[in-house]
Amino acid sequence: MDRTLFLPIRIFLSALIFSALLAGYSLAASPEISAVRFGGDDNKTRFVLEIKGKSAFRTFSLANPNRIVIDLDEVNWNIGPGGAEGMGLIKNYRYGLYMPGTSRIVLDLKYPVKIANSFVIKGKAGNPDRMVFDFEKISQASFSSSISAPAVRAQAVNSTRTPASRPISNKKIIVLDPGHGGHDPGNLGGVKINGISEKNVTITAARNIKNILEASGRYKVILTRDRDIYVNLRDRPQVAHQNNADLFISIHADSFTQSSVRGATVYTLSENASDREAALLAARENKSDVIAGVNLGDETDMVQNILIDLVKQETMNLSNRFAGELDSELKKAVTMRKRSLRSAGFVVLKGIDVPSVLIEMGYLTNSTDAKLLMQKETHDKIGRAILNATDRYFAKNFAFN
Numbered sequence: 001m002d003r004t005l006f007l008p009i010r011i012f013l014s015a016l017i018f019s020a021l022l023a024g025y026s027l028a029a030s031p032e033i034s035a036v037r038f039g040g041d042d043n044k045t046r047f048v049l050e051i052k053g054k055s056a057f058r059t060f061s062l063a064n065p066n067r068i069v070i071d072l073d074e075v076n077w078n079i080g081p082g083g084a085e086g087m088g089l090i091k092n093y094r095y096g097l098y099m100p101g102t103s104r105i106v107l108d109l110k111y112p113v114k115i116a117n118s119f120v121i122k123g124k125a126g127n128p129d130r131m132v133f134d135f136e137k138i139s140q141a142s143f144s145s146s147i148s149a150p151a152v153r154a155q156a157v158n159s160t161r162t163p164a165s166r167p168i169s170n171k172k173i174i175v176l177d178p179g180h181g182g183h184d185p186g187n188l189g190g191v192k193i194n195g196i197s198e199k200n201v202t203i204t205a206a207r208n209i210k211n212i213l214e215a216s217g218r219y220k221v222i223l224t225r226d227r228d229i230y231v232n233l234r235d236r237p238q239v240a241h242q243n244n245a246d247l248f249i250s251i252h253a254d255s256f257t258q259s260s261v262r263g264a265t266v267y268t269l270s271e272n273a274s275d276r277e278a279a280l281l282a283a284r285e286n287k288s289d290v291i292a293g294v295n296l297g298d299e300t301d302m303v304q305n306i307l308i309d310l311v312k313q314e315t316m317n318l319s320n321r322f323a324g325e326l327d328s329e330l331k332k333a334v335t336m337r338k339r340s341l342r343s344a345g346f347v348v349l350k351g352i353d354v355p356s357v358l359i360e361m362g363y364l365t366n367s368t369d370a371k372l373l374m375q376k377e378t379h380d381k382i383g384r385a386i387l388n389a390t391d392r393y394f395a396k397n398f399a400f401n
């Protein structure tokens, strides 16, 4: 590599539009990322994306932890289950749909870096183009100074409901929240077992559970995501709030260092975790936005504490009642952990006045669970358990009108 060819490209605003270079090329299908390559070492690392078709790109960096984010036009990913280990300066990478029209790849860094150079090599004879990023190790001070104000999204914390927007129907509204999605693959514990990431399990299960609940005729089910797309952790409960939902159920699958551990667990929100394992799980699940390249910085804890205060005691009580019904129904249907009802500080359960629970359906790191969690039969069992639990919960706590 000839260093004199390096252009001092600023990390921010390094947007390049290739369409201008490729005038006349028709934009038919979405471009496809067909391969990822690494080269170099812990001082200089080259990262290459092979792309069929064309896309603009934009890069920026985030600290705590150090990351480089590359935003592309919406692309199809043909490079595996959602993330993998990196090389050299890059610890690992994750990718997926950030929002309609924008795909994102996040590089978790081993050391602070600058983008020394970025360019595209046009593929010859019908071969894919190569999008090349050259990273060089720099000091943490230089890296930090290259970062502008953190991209904290203002979230309206509003616990008043809007009955006017409630549709005229006596069906109860249940919001199902398939965990993770897009460039947040969730846990990759099952990748070695069956090539499946958590985000794929949660969306498949949620669709099947929705069908079971709606077939009863008593419930309308809204999904927080109905495709492989990233949704901010704080936007997920807002879907329940905005739709005046009666219940919010977040759906996940866990991972564990011991592959023998299996079974489902039902979690509710609490300020203090019920046990150390639950606390660690909440910490992992709450990383979703960090992984996804949303920088909440030091404000996270403060915001979380304010949010937890806003959750009404009544909502907490109802959440616990529903969790109890769900736990006893699930026990009849699927294998559960020994202590199957736990609590911890999950961000996705905070800040709304809709009773909410989080289900870890099983362990992707356990080969039996990993197999079962991809089967419709298992989703149907979980769906029927949820249906029985919701029926009992509403019958006991509310009069149907």
Ligand SMILES: [Zn+2]
Pocket (backbone or CB within 6 Å): 179, 180, 186, 187, 198, 252, 253, 285
């Ligand atoms: Zn999860």
